[in-house]
Amino acid sequence: MSAFFVTGTDTDAGKTLVTSGLLTLARRRGLTTLGLKPVASGCEATPQGLRNADALALQAQTRPPLPYATINPFAFAPAIAPHLAARRAGVRLALDALVDHARPLLAEQRDLSLVEGAGGWRVPLNGDEDLADLAVRLGLPVILVVGLRLGCISHARLTCDAIRADGLRLAGWVGSLVNTAFAEDDALYRENLTTLAATLPAPCLGVVPRLAAESPAAMAAAAADHLELPAANSG
Template sequence: MYFVTGTDTDAGKTCITAGLLRAAGSKSLGLKPIAAGCELTAAGLRNSDALQLMQASGIKLSYEQVNPIAFEEAIAPHIAAKRSQHPLTVEQLTPLLPQAAMKEASLCLVEGAGGWRLPLNYQQTLPQWVQQQAWPVILVVGVKLGCLNHALLTAAAIQQDGLELIGWVANQVDPSMSAYQDNLDTLKSMMPVPMLASVPFLAEPETAADHLQQAAVRLLKV
């Protein structure tokens, strides 16, 4: 059981989470408890990230089990919750989890929303819930200009919150980034935990699993 967070909103959490799920095989399970930016369909609100996790998971659940809290507006979830008059709290999240399926999974990944210190309301943040669950954390670093600061700050915040940061994944989101390898070498030297994998910029994100096989094996062994 792991919680997947990112250095910011577009770091590629879903791409990496889905890739790890595919690499882990038939007993993998991905969850996206909170999603903003959903499309209203005949079946209800649907979020593209949650749908990708469903497709990549070996264990198949209903949409509502994978993404129980969905907002149509593509804005910060606590603002979307306030506008829709469905406030978010730490206390309401755990009962929404598909506990039986999570216990069955050989690898269960719970994907966060946005970056690490995501507000749920004006008093609570998502990390407070992760603290209650005591889940180890995987950090997806969107490798682009500015990623060094974002990665080091996020790693420090996760550890200061008393959670175990077990590793990070470098995900190249800017195909034309200057000094890419130098930036990667800097992160490998300065981050407080090991790099689990490095994923280059991909024209087809579905192929991320090809670069995450060893990381998935490591997570399955823990």
């Protein structure tokens, strides 16, 4: 089994696009997959209950398929920090509950399992615990999605330092172009990528360009064309 925790340099760095792209790539190769989004805010009310677009994208790339509540057990309507959304809903997010939910799913030993965080590395769950603690408790190596924009080098290096300080290994990083203006100067854009590759202590698994707004499945398929799977590990 290969299992990883996917985090980003910030919110809207492209975590879901990369996560769903990696799952799509694994499926192309005939592998079983699992995509988990343990906590999601910014959910919409549906007849089936609250649904989050990111979690739905991961559910669509999970094979064999699983129910939505298995992919995203904690869903909140406000598009704000998860601990604040949970507080408004009268719920206290607790690390133990997230670990108890994720651990048996990871034990199913699918070929590629990805647990996607929310926002950046230090997003709180409550007053005492961070979402990063979930990766620590599960012992998962980390894939970092770097939102390619002004300031991304510092954000990426600081996140790597935090991951290492928490005792986890960075398994790889992916560049995700979130600001097209950032790539207008091609030479400068490539120099930024070269700097990231030289300073981040893990291989680059790909650089995903800004993609046209299509269906989530189409975007995942397009992202997969720019990605490589991380090296296998024992989870």
